[in-house]
Amino acid sequence: MKLTIYEIAEKIGVSASTVSRAINHSTRSKVSDKTLKKIDAVVQRYGFVPNQTAQNLRLSTSKTIGVLLPYHKGIFYHPYFRHIFSGTFDCLFETNYKFKTVILQHGESRWEKHDFKNGEGVDGLIISAWPSFFKSRNAFKTVNVPCVLINDYDPETPGCYVCHDDFQGGYLAASHFYARGHRRLAIMRGRSWGSISNLRVAGFLAFLKEHNLTVDEHLIVNGEFNEQDAYRVSENLLKSKDQFTGVFCCNDQMALGLIQKLKEKKISYPDDISIIGFDDITEAGALKPSLTTIRSPIYDIAREATLILITHLADNRKRKKLDGYKKFPVSLIERASVKKIIS
Amino acid sequence: MKLTIYEIAEKIGVSASTVSRAINHSTRSKVSDKTLKKIDAVVQRYGFVPNQTAQNLRLSTSKTIGVLLPYHKGIFYHPYFRHIFSGTFDCLFETNYKFKTVILQHGESRWEKHDFKNGEGVDGLIISAWPSFFKSRNAFKTVNVPCVLINDYDPETPGCYVCHDDFQGGYLAASHFYARGHRRLAIMRGRSWGSISNLRVAGFLAFLKEHNLTVDEHLIVNGEFNEQDAYRVSENLLKSKDQFTGVFCCNDQMALGLIQKLKEKKISYPDDISIIGFDDITEAGALKPSLTTIRSPIYDIAREATLILITHLADNRKRKKLDGYKKFPVSLIERASVKKIIS
DNA sequence: CTGTTAGCGCTTTCAT
DNA sequence: ATGAAAGCGCTAACAG
Numbered sequence: 001m002k003l004t005i006y007e008i009a010e011k012i013g014v015s016a017s018t019v020s021r022a023i024n025h026s027t028r029s030k031v032s033d034k035t036l037k038k039i040d041a042v043v044q045r046y047g048f049v050p051n052q053t054a055q056n057l058r059l060s061t062s063k064t065i066g067v068l069l070p071y072h073k074g075i076f077y078h079p080y081f082r083h084i085f086s087g088t089f090d091c092l093f094e095t096n097y098k099f100k101t102v103i104l105q106h107g108e109s110r111w112e113k114h115d116f117k118n119g120e121g122v123d124g125l126i127i128s129a130w131p132s133f134f135k136s137r138n139a140f141k142t143v144n145v146p147c148v149l150i151n152d153y154d155p156e157t158p159g160c161y162v163c164h165d166d167f168q169g170g171y172l173a174a175s176h177f178y179a180r181g182h183r184r185l186a187i188m189r190g191r192s193w194g195s196i197s198n199l200r201v202a203g204f205l206a207f208l209k210e211h212n213l214t215v216d217e218h219l220i221v222n223g224e225f226n227e228q229d230a231y232r233v234s235e236n237l238l239k240s241k242d243q244f245t246g247v248f249c250c251n252d253q254m255a256l257g258l259i260q261k262l263k264e265k266k267i268s269y270p271d272d273i274s275i276i277g278f279d280d281i282t283e284a285g286a287l288k289p290s291l292t293t294i295r296s297p298i299y300d301i302a303r304e305a306t307l308i309l310i311t312h313l314a315d316n317r318k319r320k321k322l323d324g325y326k327k328f329p330v331s332l333i334e335r336a337s338v339k340k341i342i343s
Numbered sequence: 344m345k346l347t348i349y350e351i352a353e354k355i356g357v358s359a360s361t362v363s364r365a366i367n368h369s370t371r372s373k374v375s376d377k378t379l380k381k382i383d384a385v386v387q388r389y390g391f392v393p394n395q396t397a398q399n400l401r402l403s404t405s406k407t408i409g410v411l412l413p414y415h416k417g418i419f420y421h422p423y424f425r426h427i428f429s430g431t432f433d434c435l436f437e438t439n440y441k442f443k444t445v446i447l448q449h450g451e452s453r454w455e456k457h458d459f460k461n462g463e464g465v466d467g468l469i470i471s472a473w474p475s476f477f478k479s480r481n482a483f484k485t486v487n488v489p490c491v492l493i494n495d496y497d498p499e500t501p502g503c504y505v506c507h508d509d510f511q512g513g514y515l516a517a518s519h520f521y522a523r524g525h526r527r528l529a530i531m532r533g534r535s536w537g538s539i540s541n542l543r544v545a546g547f548l549a550f551l552k553e554h555n556l557t558v559d560e561h562l563i564v565n566g567e568f569n570e571q572d573a574y575r576v577s578e579n580l581l582k583s584k585d586q587f588t589g590v591f592c593c594n595d596q597m598a599l600g601l602i603q604k605l606k607e608k609k610i611s612y613p614d615d616i617s618i619i620g621f622d623d624i625t626e627a628g629a630l631k632p633s634l635t636t637i638r639s640p641i642y643d644i645a646r647e648a649t650l651i652l653i654t655h656l657a658d659n660r661k662r663k664k665l666d667g668y669k670k671f672p673v674s675l676i677e678r679a680s681v682k683k684i685i686s
Numbered sequence: 687c688t689g690t691t692a693g694c695g696c697t698t699t700c701a702t
Numbered sequence: 703a704t705g706a707a708a709g710c711g712c713t714a715a716c717a718g
Contacts, residue, residue, distance in 0.1 A: 047457040052464035054711030057396045076429040086419040102445045114390040121395035358705045397695035
């Protein structure tokens with residue numbers, strides 16, 4: 001049923017290699033015009049397409065890159081990942097490198113089983129949200145294919161990173177608070193996977209320092225990067241409620257947790273307490289009052305990451321390892337959660 | 344660098360076949376517990392993962408299905424396709440068949456080059472929006488891998504279809520007009536790829552007929568399924584403006600074209616003319632006044648299509664060809680474009 | 687310019 | 703229970 005180059009070779013009376021050369025437009029050893037024509041004709045007539053798997057095995061490549069995402073239902077409705085797909089595919093389409101893309105899902109167990117060690121058969125990997133799996137930090141190091149990590153910079157794990165600028169994000173948040181008259185601020189940081197939090201907080205504090213301000217130690221609380229935990233630690237923070245006018249939350253989820261607690265305590269935002277989040281998740285814009293937050297140019301990041309990966313892959317002298325740390329500036333989305341203070 | 348079963352066989356002093364049997368948990372000829380343990384240990388230690396490409400070649404499979412979409416920039420932001428991804432991936436994830444998915448883009452030239460003849464190396468294809476490429480109708484027939492077509496039923500092309508119910512959609516539109524007091528109606532149908540249009544119009548007329556109504560021949564205009572062409576043919580339709588109170592547009596894009604023309608002529612909707620579209624594209628909800636339209640349960644359709652495909656694929660007796668025509672009911676999204684007429 | 691040959695890494699009869 | 707050998711379909715030296 002499925003044609004092979006041998007069969008088409010036989011029909012013409014040439015060898016399989018010649019057919020191979022013909023269909024690959026080999027430049028190394030040219031096929032004569034006459035045989036080329038004959039081969040083309042047969043290929044055309046039968047609609048022959050070479051078996052990709054065989055080519056792949058032979059050339060030990062797959063012409064495929066993998067986009068690795070955490071799996072959870074509804075991830076395709078999440079704007080963050082939507083931008084990733086879009087950026088990746090647009091890049092692939094426009095550069096014409098003819099790579100295919102498969103969407104892969106990671107989970108801790110899959111890392112542990114070394115499922116990604118050889119990239120699940122892909123030539124390279126674009127990895128997002130990997131730090132959600134702690135142990136993956138070590139497993140990741142055993143991965144054998146070129147990888148580009150997006151947006152979760154971890155200084156302890158060498159690799160090729162394309163990220164938004166977390167430091168600048170924190171800096172922006174602080175400057176926005178400052179411009180709106182806030183001088184006494186609090187911070188809710190994410191404990192796990194500290195580097196992101198560290199950078200965001202560092203940026204925040206850096207701005208304040210330039211303006212001779214600081215954040216008192218007890219106004220910095222640590223929680224996990226999720227709503228529930230933020231809700232929990234909010235209790236603590238709010239004991240010092242009178243000592244600050246605004247809170248910088250290290251991501252929007254945490255802001256959501258804080259807001260929930262505020263509602264419960266009948267504390268209103270931004271009137272009593274102003275808030276800035278990070279990530280611009282869908283809820284941020286939908287919330288009432290809506291949440292001022294920091295947005296990542298994730299589309300561009302994914303695009304760039306893909307470009308880096310595929311040019312590296314297309315570049316045959318693969319000896320050099322992929323690395324580097326490329327930063328993209330973030331922007332502050334001004335909404336309704338930061339009150340203007342007139343002093 | 345990359346380990347093969349031969350190397351791991353050598354380390355233990357067994358043959359490659361035994362290793363192969365071990366890692367595949369072969370049931371046909373069992374590996375003794377002792378050697379199994381030894382092999383497992385080595386596999387574990389080196390984090391060995393078998394080369395998928397080699398397996399694929401040997402077994403002539405790829406454990407991959409392709410989702411074929413028309414390529415255009417921003418397709419990932421389109422809700423229709425988002426639902427397709429979501430349905431497909433959720434199905435794959437929940438059924439545990441361990442198929443991978445690649446997103447493939449079609450274009451007329453790719454069909455003509457027989458790029459999909461062997462499915463681009465995938466085991467099966469989920470195809471959406473294929474009729475946008477006319478010639479693909481014939482090219483499609485040469486495809487060698489199992490396919491499931493979603494949502495563009497073409498009676499002339501045999502295959503396995505999972506679709507929303509176009510007929511019922513038209514029926515629903517008519518009944519909504521009727522319930523809101525409309526009795527004199529017009530239709531804007533899509534000329535190309537007629538079957539969809541035919542079904543929608545047939546459903547529409549069927550309802551009317553049951554209520555002893557009909558649509559006059561000159562109040563049915565034909566255009567292409569796009570905004571520009573609808574805009575063009577609207578001119579014609581509006582010459583008979585006084586003879587109808589509502590227009591059923593065979594898709595939302597056409598409704599958009601009509602609306603543009605209405606604006607130009609300072610005819611207001613729904614006051615002067617009511618409109619119902621089809622598809623519920625993003626603009627439908629955003630428009631002011633918003634557009635009443637028919638929505639397809641595309642998530643469920645994609646899910647079902649995927650399930651059909653992968654169970655077929657997993658089912659080794661592939662001799663039987665995939666076919667059938669499964670219909671999903673659509674729903675009317677009531678918005679602001681149909682005026683209530685009090686008679 | 688073209689044919690011969692070997693082999694990519696794996697699975698699977700067929701022996702033993 | 704295990705090994706030897708063949709082969710999935712293709713490409714790339716190498717030789718002519």
